[in-house]
Amino acid sequence: MVVMSKRVKTFEVIFSDPSKTFYCSGDKVAGKILVEVAEVTRVSAMKVLGVGCAKVEYAKGKQKCREENEYLRYEEVVQLDDQPADHDGSVILRPGNKYEYMFGFELPQQGQIVSSYKGKFxxxxxxxxxxxxxxxxxxxxxxxxxxxxxxxxxxTPDLLSPTGGMKEKKVTCMFIPDGQVSLNAKIDRKGFCEGEDICICAKFENTCSRIVVPKAAIISKHTYQANGRTKVFRQKLSSVRGNHIISGMCDAWQGKTIRVPKIKPSMLGCNIIRVEYALMIYMHIPGSEKLILELPLVIGTAGLGSRTNSMSSTDGSVSNASASWVSLRMPSAPPSYCDVTRDCRLDQPLTPLLNDYDGDDSPIFMHASAFQFPNLPAYSEVDEEFSGNAHMLQVC
Structure with missing residues (x-):
């Protein structure tokens, strides 16, 4: 934001490293105040203010809830190095020149500052x-x-440790017992970074008369506190689903994955704003409330741990190994049509599924989705002679 007048042509803040996208605790924020004037102007003082604050504001009925926390307060009166000042400290700026007031300050240490954030409230x-x-x-x-x-x-050891839980629920129909559903799930750790896959191991059982559908989703929970009141905003970020489970049957997920989308890291150090994440594993039960199990997640900043680097190095080694096999020019077996159709069946079951309703009062009816087998995979074989000349043989 720049407030200009006819006398002042340019008045702006410029950071020393404009390409820097963000700062961390303990970093130095430095830059200059650039000033150009259209006519002779006397400046009595140039003040620089660095501010960092958290603010919550929302309406609860007729009451306005508002709260503020300050994390940074820096004030300084800066001077021109090569410009003589009068006895009162003022300087005269003349047209045709560019004047630069330099400033710099350090951010508070870790634990005394929180990340930038912009949310609903x-x-x-x-x-x-x-x-x-x-x-x-x-x-x-x-x-x-x-x-x-x-x-x-x-x-950290706490975030690398596995977590899990179990939930069960008795289902009724018109106050008449109708069996129960249960789920037991676990994940290998609680801490993840953006782009990583969460592997879910879960078991679902259905002894009621309805067809249930197991699902999983990553949800965010934004908590705002002001005037002694708390407001929570929840949002579903990504989700996966499994095959339907008919009455008297069970199903198991052995390493079903859901990817962490592009999201901000968890914010746990602010007193009035808190950003948390969870993996919600649940069973959709038509005509009844969902059976929900929530496992807490902590989303960290990418590139800190050795896990991301080790993953990339592993991918690189795999690709190098693949390249070495390709260099041998060994003929490979043609793709199996059975494998192609099996993968398709996993993504979209042949049997009808319930409509994907997440509401509590979803209707009970079936919806058969259209399914088409893919075409036969095209492939070719390479017949190599000792001389090294390769002949392509088309396979019909």
Missing amino acids: GYVQYYVKAFMERPAQPALECMKHFEVEEPLDVN
């Missing part, structure tokens, strides 16, 4: 604001925001 923002004070005239001001991202390491 609150935000955490950081900015640098400059004030140009002039005699007998209102002060001019300009402001520029910068992002802060606190590192969150998910390679």
